[in-house]
Amino acid sequence: MPTKNPVLIDLKFNPQIIADALRNAFPDRGSINLLDQANSATDLAKVDYAVLWNPDPALFSRAPDLKVIFSGGAGVDHIMDHPGLPDVPVVRFVDRSLTTRMSEWIVLQCLTHLRQVEAYRKQAARGIWRDLPQPEASEVTVGVMGLGVLGQDAAVKLRAMGFNVIGWSRRHKVIDGMKTYDGDHMDAFLGDTDILVGLLPLTKETTRIYDAALFSKLRQGGALGKPVFINAGRGKCQNQVDLRLALETGILGGASLDVFEVEPLPARDPLWTIANVVITPHTAATSDVGALFRYVETQIAGFERGEALQNVVDRATGY
Ligand code: NDP
Protein backbone atom coordinates (compact mmCIF):
# COMPACT_ATOMS: atom_id res chain seq x y z
CA MET A 1 0.00 0.00 0.00
CA PRO A 2 1.59 3.36 -1.03
CA THR A 3 2.50 5.50 1.98
CA LYS A 4 3.92 8.61 0.29
CA ASN A 5 2.54 11.26 -2.06
CA PRO A 6 2.19 9.90 -5.62
CA VAL A 7 4.56 10.88 -8.39
CA LEU A 8 2.96 12.98 -11.12
CA ILE A 9 3.46 11.63 -14.64
CA ASP A 10 2.79 13.96 -17.60
CA LEU A 11 4.61 12.28 -20.49
CA LYS A 12 3.31 12.77 -24.04
CA PHE A 13 4.64 9.35 -25.10
CA ASN A 14 2.89 6.17 -26.21
CA PRO A 15 0.12 5.74 -23.55
CA GLN A 16 0.32 1.93 -23.53
CA ILE A 17 4.08 1.95 -22.88
CA ILE A 18 3.60 4.34 -19.96
CA ALA A 19 0.71 2.37 -18.49
CA ASP A 20 2.75 -0.87 -18.72
CA ALA A 21 5.85 0.71 -17.13
CA LEU A 22 3.80 2.28 -14.32
CA ARG A 23 2.53 -1.14 -13.20
CA ASN A 24 5.88 -1.87 -11.52
CA ALA A 25 7.01 1.68 -10.76
CA PHE A 26 6.92 3.69 -7.53
CA PRO A 27 5.58 0.88 -5.27
CA ASP A 28 5.76 3.00 -2.09
CA ARG A 29 4.07 6.09 -3.55
CA GLY A 30 2.02 5.22 -6.58
CA SER A 31 1.53 7.67 -9.43
CA ILE A 32 -0.95 10.02 -11.08
CA ASN A 33 -0.78 9.53 -14.84
CA LEU A 34 -2.22 12.58 -16.59
CA LEU A 35 -2.64 10.62 -19.84
CA ASP A 36 -5.37 8.77 -18.00
CA GLN A 37 -8.65 10.70 -18.54
CA ALA A 38 -9.76 9.69 -15.04
CA ASN A 39 -7.02 11.99 -13.65
CA SER A 40 -8.02 15.10 -15.60
CA ALA A 41 -9.42 16.77 -12.46
CA THR A 42 -7.31 15.00 -9.79
CA ASP A 43 -6.06 17.29 -7.02
CA LEU A 44 -2.29 17.76 -7.57
CA ALA A 45 -1.77 20.20 -4.69
CA LYS A 46 0.29 17.75 -2.60
CA VAL A 47 2.46 16.30 -5.36
CA ASP A 48 6.22 16.53 -4.61
CA TYR A 49 7.76 15.06 -7.78
CA ALA A 50 6.81 15.20 -11.45
CA VAL A 51 8.14 13.37 -14.53
CA LEU A 52 7.40 15.49 -17.58
CA TRP A 53 7.61 15.54 -21.38
CA ASN A 54 5.88 18.53 -23.03
CA PRO A 55 3.81 19.20 -19.91
CA ASP A 56 0.39 20.85 -20.12
CA PRO A 57 0.40 24.69 -19.94
CA ALA A 58 -1.58 24.78 -16.67
CA LEU A 59 0.44 22.05 -14.98
CA PHE A 60 2.49 24.15 -12.58
CA SER A 61 -0.53 26.07 -11.28
CA ARG A 62 -2.26 22.73 -10.65
CA ALA A 63 0.83 21.33 -8.87
CA PRO A 64 2.19 24.29 -6.85
CA ASP A 65 4.22 22.30 -4.31
CA LEU A 66 6.70 20.45 -6.51
CA LYS A 67 10.15 19.79 -4.99
CA VAL A 68 11.89 18.31 -8.06
CA ILE A 69 11.01 18.08 -11.76
CA PHE A 70 12.35 15.19 -13.86
CA SER A 71 12.55 15.39 -17.64
CA GLY A 72 11.29 12.36 -19.54
CA GLY A 73 14.31 12.68 -21.83
CA ALA A 74 17.86 13.99 -22.01
CA GLY A 75 16.65 17.35 -23.35
CA VAL A 76 14.90 19.87 -21.13
CA ASP A 77 13.87 22.69 -23.50
CA HIS A 78 10.22 21.53 -23.27
CA ILE A 79 10.37 22.27 -19.54
CA MET A 80 12.71 25.28 -19.39
CA ASP A 81 10.50 27.18 -21.88
CA HIS A 82 7.35 26.44 -19.89
CA PRO A 83 5.51 29.49 -18.51
CA GLY A 84 5.29 29.34 -14.73
CA LEU A 85 8.19 26.93 -14.25
CA PRO A 86 8.79 26.92 -10.46
CA ASP A 87 12.22 27.57 -8.98
CA VAL A 88 12.97 23.92 -8.15
CA PRO A 89 15.68 21.59 -9.50
CA VAL A 90 15.08 20.22 -13.01
CA VAL A 91 16.82 16.88 -13.60
CA ARG A 92 17.77 15.49 -17.03
CA PHE A 93 17.50 11.81 -17.94
CA VAL A 94 20.98 10.35 -18.39
CA ASP A 95 20.85 6.69 -19.25
CA ARG A 96 23.31 4.13 -20.62
CA SER A 97 20.86 2.61 -23.07
CA LEU A 98 19.68 5.96 -24.43
CA THR A 99 23.29 7.04 -24.91
CA THR A 100 24.18 3.78 -26.64
CA ARG A 101 21.21 3.97 -29.01
CA MET A 102 22.01 7.57 -29.91
CA SER A 103 25.57 6.58 -30.80
CA GLU A 104 24.23 3.69 -32.91
CA TRP A 105 22.11 6.19 -34.87
CA ILE A 106 24.97 8.64 -35.33
CA VAL A 107 27.41 5.94 -36.49
CA LEU A 108 24.76 4.52 -38.82
CA GLN A 109 24.18 7.91 -40.44
CA CYS A 110 27.90 8.66 -40.85
CA LEU A 111 28.42 5.27 -42.47
CA THR A 112 25.32 5.77 -44.64
CA HIS A 113 26.89 8.89 -46.15
CA LEU A 114 30.42 7.45 -46.26
CA ARG A 115 29.22 4.33 -48.14
CA GLN A 116 26.68 6.24 -50.29
CA VAL A 117 23.75 4.06 -49.24
CA GLU A 118 21.13 6.46 -50.65
CA ALA A 119 22.86 6.69 -54.05
CA TYR A 120 23.10 2.88 -54.31
CA ARG A 121 19.43 2.57 -53.26
CA LYS A 122 18.51 4.94 -56.08
CA GLN A 123 20.63 3.00 -58.58
CA ALA A 124 19.16 -0.31 -57.40
CA ALA A 125 15.61 0.99 -57.94
CA ARG A 126 16.55 1.46 -61.61
CA GLY A 127 18.62 -1.73 -61.93
CA ILE A 128 21.88 0.20 -62.35
CA TRP A 129 25.15 -1.65 -61.55
CA ARG A 130 27.78 1.08 -61.11
CA ASP A 131 30.49 1.59 -58.53
CA LEU A 132 30.88 4.94 -56.76
CA PRO A 133 33.94 6.45 -55.05
CA GLN A 134 34.84 4.64 -51.85
CA PRO A 135 36.92 6.70 -49.42
CA GLU A 136 37.91 5.14 -46.10
CA ALA A 137 36.49 6.54 -42.83
CA SER A 138 39.92 7.86 -41.84
CA GLU A 139 39.82 10.25 -44.82
CA VAL A 140 36.65 11.87 -43.44
CA THR A 141 36.52 14.28 -40.49
CA VAL A 142 33.35 14.18 -38.40
CA GLY A 143 32.82 17.36 -36.38
CA VAL A 144 30.62 16.82 -33.35
CA MET A 145 28.85 19.95 -32.11
CA GLY A 146 28.05 19.37 -28.44
CA LEU A 147 30.49 17.30 -26.42
CA GLY A 148 28.20 16.32 -23.56
CA VAL A 149 27.08 12.85 -22.54
CA LEU A 150 25.86 11.99 -26.06
CA GLY A 151 28.49 13.81 -28.11
CA GLN A 152 31.39 12.23 -26.24
CA ASP A 153 29.99 8.71 -26.51
CA ALA A 154 29.29 9.15 -30.23
CA ALA A 155 32.83 10.46 -30.72
CA VAL A 156 34.35 7.34 -29.14
CA LYS A 157 32.26 5.04 -31.36
CA LEU A 158 32.93 7.05 -34.52
CA ARG A 159 36.65 6.84 -33.80
CA ALA A 160 36.33 3.08 -33.36
CA MET A 161 34.94 2.98 -36.93
CA GLY A 162 38.03 4.82 -38.11
CA PHE A 163 36.64 8.34 -38.63
CA ASN A 164 38.80 11.30 -37.73
CA VAL A 165 36.66 13.01 -35.06
CA ILE A 166 36.86 16.59 -33.80
CA GLY A 167 34.49 18.36 -31.41
CA TRP A 168 33.12 21.74 -30.42
CA SER A 169 31.63 22.77 -27.08
CA ARG A 170 30.97 25.95 -25.13
CA ARG A 171 33.77 25.33 -22.64
CA HIS A 172 37.18 24.04 -23.66
CA LYS A 173 37.62 20.28 -23.27
CA VAL A 174 40.63 18.02 -23.33
CA ILE A 175 39.61 14.62 -24.69
CA ASP A 176 42.08 11.85 -25.46
CA GLY A 177 42.46 11.13 -29.17
CA MET A 178 40.50 14.06 -30.55
CA LYS A 179 41.04 17.71 -31.35
CA THR A 180 38.54 19.98 -29.61
CA TYR A 181 37.47 23.57 -30.14
CA ASP A 182 35.73 25.87 -27.68
CA GLY A 183 32.88 28.30 -28.32
CA ASP A 184 35.19 31.03 -29.67
CA HIS A 185 36.73 28.80 -32.35
CA MET A 186 33.68 27.67 -34.25
CA ASP A 187 34.89 28.79 -37.69
CA ALA A 188 38.13 26.81 -37.43
CA PHE A 189 36.12 23.77 -36.31
CA LEU A 190 33.68 24.08 -39.23
CA GLY A 191 36.49 24.56 -41.75
CA ASP A 192 37.95 21.18 -40.72
CA THR A 193 34.59 19.33 -40.83
CA ASP A 194 33.29 17.02 -43.61
CA ILE A 195 30.33 15.56 -41.69
CA LEU A 196 28.77 17.86 -39.07
CA VAL A 197 26.95 16.04 -36.25
CA GLY A 198 24.58 18.21 -34.19
CA LEU A 199 24.13 17.05 -30.59
CA LEU A 200 23.45 20.41 -28.99
CA PRO A 201 20.65 21.16 -26.53
CA LEU A 202 18.14 23.85 -27.50
CA THR A 203 18.86 27.10 -25.65
CA LYS A 204 18.73 30.82 -26.50
CA GLU A 205 22.34 30.55 -27.81
CA THR A 206 21.77 27.47 -29.95
CA THR A 207 18.42 28.44 -31.48
CA ARG A 208 18.86 28.37 -35.30
CA ILE A 209 22.62 28.03 -34.91
CA TYR A 210 22.68 25.76 -38.00
CA ASP A 211 22.04 28.40 -40.64
CA ALA A 212 23.27 29.44 -44.09
CA ALA A 213 26.39 31.14 -42.70
CA LEU A 214 27.34 28.04 -40.73
CA PHE A 215 26.75 25.62 -43.63
CA SER A 216 28.89 27.81 -45.91
CA LYS A 217 31.87 27.44 -43.54
CA LEU A 218 31.99 23.62 -43.67
CA ARG A 219 34.84 22.10 -45.68
CA GLN A 220 34.14 21.72 -49.39
CA GLY A 221 36.06 19.22 -51.53
CA GLY A 222 36.86 16.70 -48.79
CA ALA A 223 36.76 12.95 -49.35
CA LEU A 224 32.94 13.05 -49.72
CA GLY A 225 33.09 15.98 -52.13
CA LYS A 226 30.53 18.05 -50.23
CA PRO A 227 29.82 18.37 -46.54
CA VAL A 228 26.98 16.47 -44.87
CA PHE A 229 24.78 17.65 -41.99
CA ILE A 230 23.46 15.25 -39.35
CA ASN A 231 21.17 16.53 -36.58
CA ALA A 232 19.83 14.52 -33.65
CA GLY A 233 19.88 17.33 -31.06
CA ARG A 234 16.91 19.63 -31.53
CA GLY A 235 15.11 20.80 -34.67
CA LYS A 236 14.81 24.40 -33.52
CA CYS A 237 18.63 24.56 -33.57
CA GLN A 238 18.36 24.47 -37.38
CA ASN A 239 17.11 27.21 -39.70
CA GLN A 240 15.14 24.84 -41.87
CA VAL A 241 14.74 27.18 -44.84
CA ASP A 242 18.53 27.70 -44.90
CA LEU A 243 19.03 23.96 -44.58
CA ARG A 244 16.74 23.19 -47.52
CA LEU A 245 18.44 25.84 -49.67
CA ALA A 246 21.91 24.55 -48.75
CA LEU A 247 20.83 21.06 -49.87
CA GLU A 248 19.11 22.28 -53.03
CA THR A 249 22.03 24.47 -54.11
CA GLY A 250 24.68 21.84 -53.38
CA ILE A 251 26.38 23.62 -50.47
CA LEU A 252 25.53 20.46 -48.57
CA GLY A 253 25.81 17.07 -50.27
CA GLY A 254 23.35 15.34 -47.97
CA ALA A 255 21.77 15.22 -44.53
CA SER A 256 20.39 12.89 -41.88
CA LEU A 257 17.73 14.52 -39.76
CA ASP A 258 15.95 13.14 -36.71
CA VAL A 259 14.65 16.47 -35.40
CA PHE A 260 12.75 19.36 -37.03
CA GLU A 261 11.55 22.90 -36.34
CA VAL A 262 7.99 21.55 -36.36
CA GLU A 263 7.33 17.92 -35.38
CA PRO A 264 5.89 15.86 -36.91
CA LEU A 265 7.54 17.15 -40.10
CA PRO A 266 4.55 18.15 -42.29
CA ALA A 267 3.80 15.64 -45.08
CA ARG A 268 4.30 18.29 -47.77
CA ASP A 269 7.64 19.58 -46.46
CA PRO A 270 10.20 19.66 -49.33
CA LEU A 271 12.82 17.97 -47.11
CA TRP A 272 10.99 14.65 -47.58
CA THR A 273 11.89 14.54 -51.26
CA ILE A 274 15.40 16.02 -51.48
CA ALA A 275 18.00 13.50 -52.69
CA ASN A 276 20.43 12.08 -50.14
CA VAL A 277 18.39 13.24 -47.14
CA VAL A 278 17.60 10.58 -44.53
CA ILE A 279 14.66 11.39 -42.26
CA THR A 280 13.71 9.62 -39.02
CA PRO A 281 10.81 10.71 -36.78
CA HIS A 282 12.63 11.91 -33.62
CA THR A 283 13.51 8.34 -32.73
CA ALA A 284 17.31 8.43 -32.68
CA ALA A 285 17.25 7.55 -28.97
CA THR A 286 13.81 7.21 -27.44
CA SER A 287 13.65 7.08 -23.64
CA ASP A 288 13.14 3.60 -22.19
CA VAL A 289 10.25 4.45 -19.86
CA GLY A 290 10.94 1.57 -17.45
CA ALA A 291 14.55 2.75 -17.08
CA LEU A 292 13.31 6.34 -16.70
CA PHE A 293 11.03 5.44 -13.79
CA ARG A 294 13.80 3.43 -12.08
CA TYR A 295 16.14 6.42 -12.52
CA VAL A 296 13.55 8.74 -10.97
CA GLU A 297 12.96 6.35 -8.05
CA THR A 298 16.72 6.17 -7.37
CA GLN A 299 17.10 9.95 -7.54
CA ILE A 300 14.11 10.55 -5.21
CA ALA A 301 15.46 8.01 -2.69
CA GLY A 302 18.84 9.78 -2.66
CA PHE A 303 17.21 13.22 -2.44
CA GLU A 304 15.13 12.14 0.56
CA ARG A 305 18.30 10.82 2.27
CA GLY A 306 19.76 14.31 1.87
CA GLU A 307 22.08 13.44 -1.05
CA ALA A 308 22.64 15.72 -4.06
CA LEU A 309 20.49 15.15 -7.14
CA GLN A 310 22.41 14.04 -10.27
CA ASN A 311 22.26 15.73 -13.70
CA VAL A 312 20.56 18.91 -12.54
CA VAL A 313 20.04 21.57 -15.23
CA ASP A 314 21.96 24.82 -14.86
CA ARG A 315 19.32 27.56 -14.99
CA ALA A 316 21.85 30.10 -16.31
CA THR A 317 22.76 28.09 -19.42
CA GLY A 318 19.42 26.30 -19.84
CA TYR A 319 20.86 22.77 -20.19
P1 NDP B 1 24.69 17.54 -22.40
O1 NDP B 1 24.07 18.60 -21.59
O2 NDP B 1 25.42 16.43 -21.73
O3 NDP B 1 25.71 18.20 -23.45
C1 NDP B 1 25.43 19.36 -24.15
C2 NDP B 1 26.68 19.76 -24.91
O4 NDP B 1 26.36 20.91 -25.73
C3 NDP B 1 27.84 20.20 -24.00
O5 NDP B 1 29.07 19.76 -24.52
C4 NDP B 1 27.77 21.71 -24.05
O6 NDP B 1 28.99 22.40 -23.85
C5 NDP B 1 27.32 21.93 -25.47
N1 NDP B 1 26.70 23.26 -25.61
C6 NDP B 1 25.55 23.72 -25.07
N2 NDP B 1 25.34 25.00 -25.42
C7 NDP B 1 26.38 25.35 -26.19
C8 NDP B 1 26.74 26.55 -26.85
N3 NDP B 1 25.98 27.66 -26.77
N4 NDP B 1 27.88 26.57 -27.56
C9 NDP B 1 28.67 25.47 -27.62
N5 NDP B 1 28.38 24.28 -27.01
C10 NDP B 1 27.25 24.24 -26.31
O7 NDP B 1 23.53 16.96 -23.34
P2 NDP B 1 23.41 15.50 -23.97
O8 NDP B 1 24.66 15.18 -24.68
O9 NDP B 1 22.92 14.53 -22.97
O10 NDP B 1 22.21 15.73 -25.00
C11 NDP B 1 22.29 16.67 -26.04
C12 NDP B 1 20.91 16.90 -26.65
O11 NDP B 1 20.53 15.80 -27.45
C13 NDP B 1 19.75 17.03 -25.66
O12 NDP B 1 19.71 18.30 -25.09
C14 NDP B 1 18.55 16.75 -26.54
O13 NDP B 1 18.09 17.96 -27.08
C15 NDP B 1 19.11 15.86 -27.65
N6 NDP B 1 18.56 14.50 -27.62
C16 NDP B 1 17.90 14.03 -28.74
C17 NDP B 1 17.41 12.75 -28.75
C18 NDP B 1 16.76 12.21 -29.97
O14 NDP B 1 16.17 11.11 -29.93
N7 NDP B 1 16.84 12.89 -31.10
C19 NDP B 1 17.54 11.85 -27.60
C20 NDP B 1 18.25 12.44 -26.49
C21 NDP B 1 18.74 13.72 -26.51
P3 NDP B 1 29.78 22.29 -22.44
O15 NDP B 1 30.32 20.87 -22.44
O16 NDP B 1 30.82 23.31 -22.55
O17 NDP B 1 28.77 22.51 -21.37
Ligand code: OXD
Ligand atom coordinates in the same frame (compact mmCIF):
# COMPACT_ATOMS: atom_id res chain seq x y z
C1 OXD C 1 15.39 13.52 -25.49
C2 OXD C 1 14.74 13.20 -26.75
O1 OXD C 1 15.68 14.69 -25.23
O2 OXD C 1 14.26 12.06 -26.93
O3 OXD C 1 15.65 12.58 -24.72
O4 OXD C 1 14.67 14.06 -27.63
